[in-house]
Every structure is written in structure tokens, then in C-alpha cells.
Amino acid sequence: MNVTIVGGGFGGVKAALELAKDSKNHITLISDKPDFQYYPALYGTATGRSHLQSWVPLGTIFAGKNNIEVIIDAVKSIDPVAKKLTSETGNDYHYERLIMALGSVTTYFGIEGLDDFAYGIKSYDEIKRLKHHLYQAIAEEHEVEKQYVVIGGGPTGIELAASMGEYIKRLCDHHNVRHGRVKVTLLEAMPRLLPKMSEKTSAKVKERLEKIGVTVRLNEKVESASADGLMVGGKPLRSHTIIWTSGVANHPFFAANAEHFEFAKNHKVIVDEYLRAKHGIHVIGDNAATPFSGLAQTALRDALFVARNLRRHKAGKRPKKYRPVMPVIAIPVGDDWAVFEWHGIKLYGWPAVLLRRAADLVGYHDILPLGQALGQWRAQTIVEDDYFTPTPHKKK
Ligand SMILES: Cc1cc2nc3c(=O)[nH]c(=O)nc-3n(C[C@H](O)[C@H](O)[C@H](O)COP(=O)(O)OP(=O)(O)OC[C@H]3O[C@@H](n4cnc5c(N)ncnc54)[C@H](O)[C@@H]3O)c2cc1C
Numbered sequence: 001m002n003v004t005i006v007g008g009g010f011g012g013v014k015a016a017l018e019l020a021k022d023s024k025n026h027i028t029l030i031s032d033k034p035d036f037q038y039y040p041a042l043y044g045t046a047t048g049r050s051h052l053q054s055w056v057p058l059g060t061i062f063a064g065k066n067n068i069e070v071i072i073d074a075v076k077s078i079d080p081v082a083k084k085l086t087s088e089t090g091n092d093y094h095y096e097r098l099i100m101a102l103g104s105v106t107t108y109f110g111i112e113g114l115d116d117f118a119y120g121i122k123s124y125d126e127i128k129r130l131k132h133h134l135y136q137a138i139a140e141e142h143e144v145e146k147q148y149v150v151i152g153g154g155p156t157g158i159e160l161a162a163s164m165g166e167y168i169k170r171l172c173d174h175h176n177v178r179h180g181r182v183k184v185t186l187l188e189a190m191p192r193l194l195p196k197m198s199e200k201t202s203a204k205v206k207e208r209l210e211k212i213g214v215t216v217r218l219n220e221k222v223e224s225a226s227a228d229g230l231m232v233g234g235k236p237l238r239s240h241t242i243i244w245t246s247g248v249a250n251h252p253f254f255a256a257n258a259e260h261f262e263f264a265k266n267h268k269v270i271v272d273e274y275l276r277a278k279h280g281i282h283v284i285g286d287n288a289a290t291p292f293s294g295l296a297q298t299a300l301r302d303a304l305f306v307a308r309n310l311r312r313h314k315a316g317k318r319p320k321k322y323r324p325v326m327p328v329i330a331i332p333v334g335d336d337w338a339v340f341e342w343h344g345i346k347l348y349g350w351p352a353v354l355l356r357r358a359a360d361l362v363g364y365h366d367i368l369p370l371g372q373a374l375g376q377w378r379a380q381t382i383v384e385d386d387y388f389t390p391t392p393h394k395k396k
Contacts, residue, residue, distance in 0.1 A: 001019075001022075001024070001025045001026075001096070001097065001310065001314050002025075002026045002027075002028070002095070002096040002097065003015075003019055003025060003026070003027050003028070003095075003096070003097045003098075003099065003310065004027075004028045004029075004030065004085070004093060004095035004096070004097070004098050004099070005027060005028070005029045005030070005098075005099045005100075005101065006029075006030050006031070006075050006085065006098070006099070006100050006101065006102060007030075007031055007100065007101035007102045007103060007285075008029060008031030008033065008035075008036055008058050008070070009031075009036065009037065009101060009103050009285070009299065010101075010285060010296045010299035010300050010303070010366075010367075011099075011101030011103075011284040011285030011286075011299035011300070011302055011303045012029055012031065012099070012101040012285075012303070013029075013036050013058070013061055013303075013367050014299070014300045014303035014304060014307075014366060014367065015099050015101065015284070015303035015304075015306060015307045016029045016062070016065075016068050017061070017062075017065070017367065018303065018304055018307035018308065018311075019307045019310065019311070020062075020065045020067050020068050022311060022314070023067055024067075025067055025314075026067050026069070027067060027068045027069070028068075028069045028071060028093070028095075029058070029062075029068060029069070029070050029071070030071045030072075030073055030075055030085070030087075030093060031058065031070070031071075031072060031073075032072065032073065032074035032075075033072070034057060034058055034059070034070075034072050035055040035056060035057050035058065035124075036055070036056045036057075036058055036061055036367060037054060037055060037123070037124075038053065038054050038055070038056065038363065038364070038376070039054075039122075039296065040296060040360065040363065041053040041054045041360070041380060042054050042121050042122065042127065042156075043121060043156060043159040043160040043163060044159075044163065044380060045121075045127055045384075046121040046127045046130055046131070046160065047160065047163035047164055047166070047167035048167045048170060048171070048383055048384055049379075049380060049381075049382065049383060049384060050379040050380070050382035050383070050384050051384065052375075052376060052379035052382070053376055053377075053379040053380045053382075054124075055124065056367070056368065056376065058070050060368075060372070061367055061368060071093070073087040073088070073089060073091055073093075074087055074088045074089075075087050075088075075093075075102075075253065076088045076253070076256070077256065077257055078257050078260055078281075080260050080278070080279035080281060081279075082094075083095050083096070083098075085098075097280075097282075097310065098281045098282065099281075099282040099283075099284060099303075099306055100253075100269075100277075100281060100282065100283045100284070100287060101283075101284050101285045101286075101287065101299065101302075101303070102251035102253055102254075102286075102287055103251060103285065103286045103287070104248040104249060104250060104251060104286040104294070105248065105249055105250075105251055105252060106120055106122055106244070106247060106248060106249075107247040107248065107249040108244065108247060109246075109247050111222055111223065111224060111225065112223075112224040112225070113224045113225035113226050114222070114224075114225045114242075114244055116225070117225040117226060117227060117242060118151070118225055118242045118243065118244035119133065119241065119242065119243045119244070120243070120244055120245075121156070121160060121243065121245065130241075130243065133240075133241065134168070134171060134241065135171070137240070137241075138168070138171045138172055138175055138177050139171070139174075139175040139177075142175075142177050143177075144168065144172060144177060144178075144179050144180075144182065145168075145183075145239055145240060145241050146183065146238060146239070147183040147184070147185050147215075147237075147238070147239050148164055148165075148168065148182070148183070148184045148185070148239065148241045148243075149184075149185050149186075149187060149229075149230065149237065149239045149241065149242045149243070150164065150184065150185070150186045150187070150243045150245060151186075151187045151222055151230075151242065151243065151244050151245065151246050152186075152187075152188065152244065152245035152246030152247075153186060153187075153188030153190065153192075153193035153194065153195075153216070153218070154194065154245065154246070155194070155329075155331045156245040157186060157188070157245040157246065158186070158193060158194070158205060158209065158331060158333060159331060159332055159333070160243060160245060161184050161186040161209060161214045162208075162209060162212060162214060162332070162333045162334040163334065163335075164182075164184045164214075165182045165184045165212070165213055165214065166334075166335075168182045168184075169182055170383075181213065182213075183213075183215065184213065184214045184215070185214070185215045185216075185217060185237075185239075186209065186214055186215070186216050186217070187217050187220045187222060187230075187232065187237075188216070188217070188218050188219075188220065189219070189220060189221045189222070189246075190218065190219070191218055191219055192206075192218060193205050193206055193209075193216065193218070194331070197329065197339075197341055198341065198346065200346060201339050201341055201346060201348075204339060204348050205331070205333055205339055206218075208333045208334070208337055209333060212333075212334050217232075220232050220233055221233060225242060227240070228240070229242070230242060248286075248294070249267065250266070250267045250268050250269070250286070250287060251286075251287060254267075254269055254287065255267070260278060260279060260281075261277050261278060261283075262277070262278060263289075264289035266289065268286075268287060268288060268289035268293060269283045269287050269288055269289060270289050271283050271288045271289065271290065271322075273321045273322050274306075274309060274319050274321070274322065275288060275290075275302055275305060275306050275322055282306045284299060284302035284303055284305075284306055285298065285299030285302055285303070286299065288302060290302070290322070290324055291324040292324055292325070292326060292327055295327045296363065297327035297328065298324075298325075298327055300366050301325060302322075305320070305322055308320070326342070326343060327342075328340070328341075328342045328355075328359060329341045329342065330352055330355050330356035330359050331356070332353065332356055335353075336350065336353060337349055337350075337352075337353065338352035338353040338355075338356045339352050340352035340355045340356070357377075357380075360377055360380065361373060361374070361377045364376045364377050
């Protein structure tokens with residue numbers, strides 16, 4: 001069976017690994033980047049922990065898998081009748097069976113100035129830009145901001161805001177810059193943090209953030225951004241370091257090829273009980289309108305589900321129907337405190353930290369053999385020497 005997979009993230013990589021177990025399958029994986037990105041660790045890399053935890057070359061993941069061919073190219077359009085994908089560079093790729101796992105992109109909800117003046121932490125380039133900015137201000141100009149602003153009271157905003165203060169202090173100490181108390185402000189437009197989790201958890205997280213010195217401002221809608229800061233609720237908020245973690249939208253590939261797909265209200269692709277969109281194209285992970293889409297665990301699960309069904313199909317067996325499973329949520333708030341929620345079970349503090357560490361090890365092991373997964377996982381505790389550039393591994 002020949003299967004083409006688009007996207008080298010959680011969904012795409014897991015589907016390729018599962019399909020490759022049958023040596024008679026030939027898998028072509030097309031991705032616009034040569035690395036797999038472990039998103040859950042990006043906030044750590046952005047705040048001075050090792051870059052090794054956040055990126056793994058696709059070549060390392062697929063080493064020894066002779067039936068997986070990796071092509072680095074950005075797919076732009078699809079012709080489902082001719083079964084053909086076309087890339088931004090004009091290359092055509094014909095497919096027999098197709099799995100799409102392109103992930104999400106950042107959106108600023110049309111808020112003026114954010115695109116130009118806010119920093120992000122969703123990719124290597126974004127993190128490099130943020131670190132460069134912090135390095136320039138602290139190491140070269142010896143300036144500490146009056147306040148560092150993180151926008152978005154979801155998991156990423158909370159993880160980042162909780163680690164930011166300590167990182168800035170470390171940077172200052174490293175470059176002999178006086179700092180005093182470093183002010184980090186977290187802005188959230190909703191009346192509470194983590195609106196998808198329980199009210200008890202929202203309150204506990206807010207309390208914890210405030211305890212470690214983060215100012216939490218709820219019901220605060222950002223109206224615009226400029227070089228000097230933000231307008232929030234009609235009032236200026238001065239800062240040269242604004243980090244946007246708030247909005248994600250479905251990958252623009254689907255809107256650009258809208259005639260071939262159907263969409264749910266959240267602009268994700270409608271899929272059937274076998275995770276198939278129109279024309280029999282499998283759509284998984286963040287792109288699919290499933291109940292728990294938007295989480296790595298869902299993308300991994302979707303990938304296993306589709307790959308196993310394709311293998312069942314090949315063996316002449318009936319495909320299984322998709323059953324959404326509620327993922328485990330574990331969010332670190334600083335190094336030694338976390339929240340954990342799953343099916344009504346709520347844990348706070350060290351037990352949740354340990355569960356999150358365990359979840360990360362499982363996450364790395366989902367795509368790497370245990371030895372390598374342990375190496376990636378241990379990197380989470382390493383503080384990066386070079387504060388300026390989180391130089392990733394040498395590209396092959
Ligand atoms: C900062 C951050 C932190 C997160 N933390 C957590 C967490 O703690 N727990 C959790 O469960 N989830 C977390 N998530 C969400 C999780 O990372 C996503 O749900 C998951 O990555 C979705 O997997 P995917 O395969 O659908 O997409 P992705 O993993 O995003 O993979 C998409 C792939 O497609 C490639 N691609 C994009 N455009 C093209 C193109 N045009 N052509 C070819 N290839 C292309 C990309 O380079 C990438 O390799 C986090 C997300 C972010 C941004």
C-alpha cells in the first residue's frame with residue numbers, strides 16, 4: 001500500500017511509524033520543516049531550558065525505516081480527482097491514499113499591531129526572535145522591562161508566564177544587570193484562566209501564579225499593539241516585550257482549497273466516523289473537527305486509528321469506528337507545581353508535576369525508541385548555556 005502523509009508533526013509522524021511496521025507499505029511523508037516539533041516543551045526552550053527537548057530531526061525519528069521517504073516541501077493545493085498535491089515550489093506529488101496532518105497556525109483575531117509587535121513561541125524562529133530581543137535589552141543595553149506581558153490564559157500562556165520571571169532574573173545575573181523584582185503580567189480576555197477546565201482549577205492556578213509573582217488580569221481584552229505596548233480596555237499598558245499565546249486557527253491550506261472540504265463552525269474539517277473528509281482523504285489531529293482536537297494526545301490517537309484502519313483494510317478486515325477519548329491535561333505552573341485534570345480527577349502540586357513529567361516521557365516515547373526518548377526528556381532539566389541562540393542540532 002502506498003500512503004502519502006502531509007505534515008511531520010504529532011499526527012503525521014505517528015501515522016508514518018505505525019504504517020511502516022508493515023514492510024510492504026511505502027510511506028511518503030511531506031513536511032515543510034526537517035524537524036519534528038515537540039510543542040509542549042517550547043515554553044521551556046523559550047525561557048532558557050535546553051533546545052534539545054523541543055526539536056527532533058525527522059531523519060533521527062525515521063532512521064532505519066527504509067519504507068519511509070521524507071520530502072521537505074510545503075504543500076499548497078490539492079486536486080482530489082487527479083489525486084495530486086502541488087507544493088509552493090511547483091512540485092506535483094501523486095498519491096494513492098492520503099493522510100493530512102498540517103496542524104494549526106497562529107491567529108491575532110485581527111487585533112491591530114500584534115502581528116508586528118508581539119512575540120510568539122510556536123516555532124524555532126519565533127523563539128529565536130524573542131530570545132534575541134531579551135538578550136539585546138539585557139546583555140547589551142542593560143535594561144530590564146518595567147513589565148513583561150504574556151497574552152492568553154490558556155496552558156501555553158500560563159506555562160510561559162510562570163517561567164518568565166525566573167528566566168529574566170537568570171539572564172540578568174548572567175550579564176551582571178541589576179533587576180530587583182521582575183514584573184510579569186498575564187492578560188486573559190475571559191473571566192477566568194483555563195476556561196475549558198474546572199472553576200476550582202482556574203482559581204488554584206491563578207492563586208499559584210500570583211504567589212510566584214505573576215500579575216493576573218482577567219476580563220482584559222487587548223485592543224491594539226504598538227512599539228510602546230498595548231491598549232487594553234481603553235488604557236495603555238507599556239511594555240516592549242509582549243508575547244502572544246492566545247489564538248490558533250486551522251491551517252490555511254484548507255481555506256485555500258475550500259471547495260474540496262466541508263467545515264465545522266470552528267473552521268476545522270468535518271470528518272466521518274473513520275476520520276475521512278470528502279474524497280476519502282483522511283484528516284487528523286488539529287485539522288479534524290473532533291471533540292478533543294487541538295491536543296497532541298488527540299493527534300497521536302487519530303494517527304494510530306487511521307494507520308491501523310488502513311492496515312485492517314489491506315488485510316480485508318472491516319474498519320473500526322472512531323471513538324473520541326478525553327485526553328489527560330497536566331499543566332506546569334513553574335518548576336515545582338502543576339495541575340492535573342482527567343475525568344473529574346483533580347490534582348495540584350507535586351503529584352501533578354510528576355504526572356506531567358511522566359506524560360512528557362510517554363510523549364517522546366510515542367515517536368522515539370525508549371533510550372532516545374529518555375535523552376530528550378532529560379534535556380527538559382538542562383539550562384541552556386547560550387542565552388542568545390537556542391541553536392538546534394546541525395541540519396542534515
Ligand atoms: C506552544 C504550544 C504548546 C502546546 N502544548 C501542548 C501540551 O502540553 N499538550 C498537548 O496535548 N498539546 C499541546 N499543544 C497542542 C499540540 O501541539 C497540537 O495539538 C499537535 O501538535 C497537533 O498535531 P498535528 O499533527 O495535528 O499538527 P502538528 O504537530 O502541528 O504538525 C503539523 C506539521 O505540518 C507541517 N506543515 C505545516 N504546513 C505545511 C505545509 N504547507 N506542507 C507540508 N507540511 C506542513 C508542520 O511543519 C508540522 O510538521 C501545544 C501547542 C502549542 C503551539
